[in-house]
Amino acid sequence: MKETLSLGRIAGVRVGLNWSVLFIIALVTVTLAEGRFPDAHPGHPAWAYWASALSAAVVFLASLLAHELAHAVVARRNGVQVDGITLWMLGGVARLHSEAPTPAAELRIAGVGPLTSAVAGGGFLGLAVWLDAVHASGLVVEAVAWLAAINIVLAVFNALPAAPLDGGRLLRAFLWHRTGDRMRATHGAAAAGRMLGWFMIVSGFAVMVLSGDLSGLWPALIGWFLITTATAEERQTQLRGVLDQVPVGRVMTRDPVTVPATTTLADFLSEGPFGRYRHSAFPVLAPDGTAAGLVTVRLIDRTPLQARSTTTIGEVMRPLPEVVTAAPDDWVADLLPRLQTSRDRRALVLDDGHVVGIVTLADITRALSWLTAAKRPQT
Structure with a gap:
């Protein structure tokens, strides 16, 4: 995923934004400002809903960046050079210079992402509880509670054992350790990723057809992304097998x-x-x-x-x-x-x-x- 706007370096890692990140910011902002926030706390002026929604969207983007930075930092500590991070419509991508040298390194690099999102979700949850206890604005509490929920969902979803999710890399590390064959491990993780992708596509379209709700388009889009990316990763590993040890x-x-x-x-x-x-x-x-x-x-x-x-x-x-x-x-x-x-x-x-x-x-x-x-x- 190519970057459109460079944000410089954070913790020594080059960070950039792809233009498609504007879509996720707009989607989150509109969904919160026109739906969740007015429904949960009516009576506020429109600008308050939009300001809170935009702030939540930006903080959500920062949490995605923290997720990818965690991958990058742990990768460098395990001897893998990081070329950069790009945030885009469906999350973020940490571009690693090479693959993890061992299953244990793969496990550490992949596992730290969901762990970071889970910690962020727990932190936001604690903050929401504290803000509610001190009688802060209900709109602010709602925004922080949403950030807690979305980060926990992000942690759980990324932990699913299917490529290219972090859970898919955890699965690959396990299979690699069991079989000693990186290519077979990648094939297993990619197959799981395609299965999950097709399930999301079918269920997403089923929701749209049976209920007439266009919200099913979102899981279908994610499913398509899982299938194409998992297949690309498998192909990449096959190429590595052919090009192995070629300077x-x-x-x-x-x-x-x-x-x-x-x-x-x-x-x-x-x-x-x-x-x-x-x-x-x-x-x-x-x-x-x-x-x-x-x-x-x-x-x-x-x-x-x-x-x-x-x-x-x-x-x-x-x-x-x-x-x-x-x-x-x-x-x-x-x-x-x-x-x-x-x-x-x-x-x-x-x-x-x-x-x-x-x-x-x-x-x-x-x-x-x-x-x-x-x-x-x-x-």
Whole structure:
């Protein structure tokens, strides 16, 4: 899930929002302001309902972030690098650089998410009880009580033993420990995820057909998400099996054409597409020869024609911290998911800060085709 707005770093982890998070904020706000709050505590002005509902929605979003941050922090403590967190319509996604090294690490990383939501729910519940005891506004108590309930529901739902939920990862850790086979464990968790997804889709549509209530659309949507994501995770694990122990250096394009950061856009464009710069993306070099970033034709095209003679590549490039990078001895299986979620679908391969290669999804797909053909049994 790509981020639309960066929130910077929290606890050293890059955090961003996808545009679809606006949908969940709007849905929660409207549902509370037009339904639950007026029904439970009538007589307040409309602005009070809307302000309380919006506040509850924002705090709910913060609790989702806390859930994902817990995953990220525990992952780092277990030796798994975290590329970032993105909040979107159906929750949050913590992007891990690689998979957990052991079933025990998988158990800790997955289990801390529901635990965090349960603790948050308990904390909100205690706060609601205290606010009610001191005779705080009923509207405030209702908002805090809703936050307690939604976090407890989130903890319980995420603990269901079905991929891609945290419970699915707990199930995978258990199966991995029992069988010693990560791929078989992933297959079992994915199958459970698809079963749960189909159940939610069927039950959701049944509610809509039998009662005419459109609220059944929400579980159906979540069920569809479970099926597609569980299948994608299973496919990802199968790819890892084929690409196991293949270093990036074997699939990268060596010594790619580079462009100095000081080159003007006009000079750059004058040598393409039939001259030196005949590709669509290029590593950018700083004056000392180290990697500075990545520039694409699409980035250059955003600059007005009249400004291209005075604008340099360094001014329009994607800075190195925003570019996917890898070392020649990194595993392709770990790089692949990062490439699939990146904006440019490319990674710079660096050795001591210098560009030694570039990897695209096409490079990995080509290698995957050869490796699959080599491993396919003859008939």
